[in-house]
Amino acid sequence: MSRRALRCFAATFARNAAARKRIQDRFASHGASFEEAEEELGEPVDQIRRSRRLLDEMHAEDKEEVIALQEAIESAVASHDQKSLTEAVRSLKELLFFVEGD
Numbered sequence: 001m002s003r004r005a006l007r008c009f010a011a012t013f014a015r016n017a018a019a020r021k022r023i024q025d026r027f028a029s030h031g032a033s034f035e036e037a038e039e040e041l042g043e044p045v046d047q048i049r050r051s052r053r054l055l056d057e058m059h060a061e062d063k064e065e066v067i068a069l070q071e072a073i074e075s076a077v078a079s080h081d082q083k084s085l086t087e088a089v090r091s092l093k094e095l096l097f098f099v100e101g102d
Contacts, residue, residue: 044089065095069091072088073089076088
């Protein structure tokens with residue numbers, strides 16, 4: 001594996017770990033374990049992971065939108081806002097569909 005590939009892998013791993021930690025911390029403050037949250041929030045977690053894997057391949061505009069949607073998902077999770085969570089996940093899923101198709 002090349003050094004560039006290793007750096008990309010390490011950066012992606014670090015971003016995923018940081019996202020997992022943020023979600024874990026937010027749920028811990030509400031008395032739920034991360035495992036319970038991950039089970040309950042399977043699709044949002046999956047979409048955030050998917051988007052982070054693709055982030056380096058995106059155009060600048062798409063990156064900005066993806067980051068905003070990731071933040072919207074995290075905010076909706078933190079505030080237990082199911083409607084906003086559903087909308088943000090749907091929007092992220094649609095955007096990633098088009099990004100992967102390019």
